[in-house]
Structure formats: C-alpha cells, structure tokens
Ligand SMILES: [Zn+2]
C-alpha cells in the first residue's frame with residue numbers, strides 16, 4: 001500500500017519507490033521513500049501533510065460524524 005511510483009533523476013524515469021524501515025517512529029506515515037532502482041532517498045513531505053490520516057492521528061479531539069440540517 002505504501003509503494004509509490006515517482007520520477008527519479010538518477011534513474012531518468014518513473015520508478016517504484018518504497019518506504020524504508022523507519023527509525024524515527026513515523027511508521028506508516030514516514031515521509032521517506034527509497035528508489036528501488038538506485039536506492040536514492042526522497043522526502044514526500046507534501047504528500048504526507050496532505051494525507052488526511054496524518055491530521056487525524058495528530059488531532060486530540062474526535063468530533064462525532066453527524067450531518068447538520
Ligand atoms: Zn520516518
């Protein structure tokens with residue numbers, strides 16, 4: 001699920017990136033990806049911050065999901 005296809009400068013093309021073993025405790029939300037072609041590490045900070053589940057994890061209040069009239 002965490003695999004991504006991204007353009008890599010070294011590989012000169014779109015290659016599959018995979019999340020490396022995270023040592024910072026990010027877990028599934030780790031913004032780092034490793035190029036499976038050349039091993040280059042990239043940060044996908046924009047993707048990480050846009051992911052809704054990141055906001056949910058950091059939020060302290062859980063609002064009930066209800067529809068207002
Ligand atoms: Zn990490």
Ligand SMILES: [Zn+2]
Pocket residue numbers: 008009010011015035036037038039040
């Ligand atoms: Zn590469």
